[in-house]
Amino acid sequence: MKLKANIATSENGFIFNPATGDSFTSNAIAAEILGYMKSGGSEEEIKKKILENYDVEPNQFERDWDDYMLQLKEANLLDL
Amino acid sequence: MYVSPDLNKTESLTIAVTGLNANDNPGPGLAVIRALRAGFGENIRIIGLAYETLEPAIYLRDQVDKTYRIPYPTAGAGALKARIKEIQEIEKIDVLIPNFDAELYNFIKIAPDLLQMGIHSFLPSHQQLEQRDKVNLAKFGEKHGFNVPDEGVVFTASEIDNIASKFGFPLMVKGKFYEAHTTLNSADAHRAFHKLHAKWGLPVILQKFIKGTEINIAGLGDGKGNAISVIPMRKLYITEKGKAWAGITIEDEKLITLAKDFAKATIWKGGFELEIMREDNGSLYIMEVNPRFPAWVYLTVAAGQNQPKALVDLALGRPTDDMNTYKAGKMFIRYAWDNIVDVEEFQKLSAFGEL
Incomplete structure (x- = not known):
């Protein structure tokens, strides 16, 4: 899962797709994940970091992760 | 006589602009003026050319230095040329930027005369204007390989249903110069046709909805x-x-x-x-x-x-x-702003054709 190269993100979770003009807001954890994705982190690396830093059940996180990736895909933000 | 100024020596420019109707269906004039002021700074004088007394930008005196009324396009190129000549005797306009579709034909026609007066313009030819016209858009797309929606040009309301049956609904109904309506059924399309016919004349264009x-x-x-x-x-x-x-x-x-x-x-x-x-x-x-x-x-x-x-x-x-x-x-x-103006200003423009 890789963000499209031209997608702009900010620390506060704002996402802007310059190719379409679409913009989105995301919560703090989603913004953190986006930040890792932007800096080229692999899916495994990002998941590991989140699980290390937050008190979350792996199964729950997997479900949330899939849900979030689906949202990013639908928003046309992923480089598929 | 060609009276173009020596532009290397000219420090300030006088630029005439139309399309001062900064309303809910805005002409580009005010935006063009703002861009020119941003680009040329202090060294610019803006002459507004207006058709109607209530074109809002006329009264924005920090944007438009002076405004003159000009004849409607239907008065013809001769009347326009005569009026611009009168204005040029006072203002020494360097460049004129027309901003309305409906006036372009006349301005293109008198462009050589304007140049003789020392007024430069940068306009398409009549042929270029014609080929991209809404009426010719389908042909234009076909010729140059651009995707354009299917369209039908109608002169009478009786032609609508036949074309609508091919394109289906929603159907776009467009005026010759301006305005478009998205119509959902035949009655809607007929209503839009009559409205656009009354306002902008014929033909009216029916376009497949994309x-x-x-x-x-x-x-x-x-x-x-x-x-x-x-x-x-x-x-x-x-x-x-x-x-x-x-x-x-x-x-x-x-x-x-x-x-x-x-x-x-x-x-x-x-x-x-x-x-x-x-x-x-x-x-x-x-x-x-x-x-x-x-x-x-x-x-x-x-x-x-x-x-x-x-x-x-x-x-x-x-x-x-x-x-x-x-x-x-x-x-x-964009935002709306109520500009306060004394009636004397409005009266000056109405009575003398300039402000």
Whole structure:
């Protein structure tokens, strides 16, 4: 899962797709994940970091992760 | 006698601009003026050319130094030429930028006379104007390989149902010069036809509805086949009249290429606006080609390419600024503002034709 190269993100979770003009807001954890994705982190690396830093059940996180990736895909933000 | 000023020595420029109707269906004049002021700074005098006394920009005295009324396009090119000559005797206009579709025919016709008076312009030819006309858009698309929606040109209401049965509903019904209605059934389409006929004359254009994202592109053609500036904008807020009230610059190589292909195919000279519909599958349709700058053209300045200034430079044979990059994500959000004016000002313009 890789963000499209031209997608702009900010620390506060704002996402802007310059190719379409679409913009989105995301919560703090989603913004953190986006930040890792932007800096080229692999899916495994990002998941590991989140699980290390937050008190979350792996199964729950997997479900949330899939849900979030689906949202990013639908928003046309992923480089598929 | 050719009375062009020695432009190397001329310190300040006088530029005449039409399209001062900064209302809910805005003309581009005010945005063009703002761009020119941003580009040329203090060294500029703006002459407004107005058709009606209530065109809002007339009364923005920090933007428009002096305004003259000019005859409606229906009065013909002769009347326009005579009026501009009168104005030129007072103002010494260097460049004139017309901003209405409906007036362009006459301005193009008198362009050589204007030059004789010392007034430069940078306009498409009558042929270029004609080929991108709404009435000819389908033919234009076919000839140059652009995607355009299927359309039918109608002169009587009785032709509507036949075309509607081919295109289906929703169906776009468009005026000859301005205005478009999305109609949902035959009664709607007939109503729109009569309204547009009464307002803008015949023919009326029926266009197949294309679903997608509305994107507009502001461009400037150098008359040699190049688009020296192209700025795409996605509409973010659209008024009931279909006008962008807010928008954002976007970067998409396909849009830039389309605008460049348009300039190349038409050898376009002057400002232009492509109204594009991008379908979900990415296909780009040219819905309309406007032969002048759009009312949102100041956004091109904000994004880093001052198209109106470049047009003036081209008109005067000067080199233009480098316009290879622009900033995506620049937004415009239009607003309404009540300008307070004394009746004496209104009266002056009404009685004497100038303010």
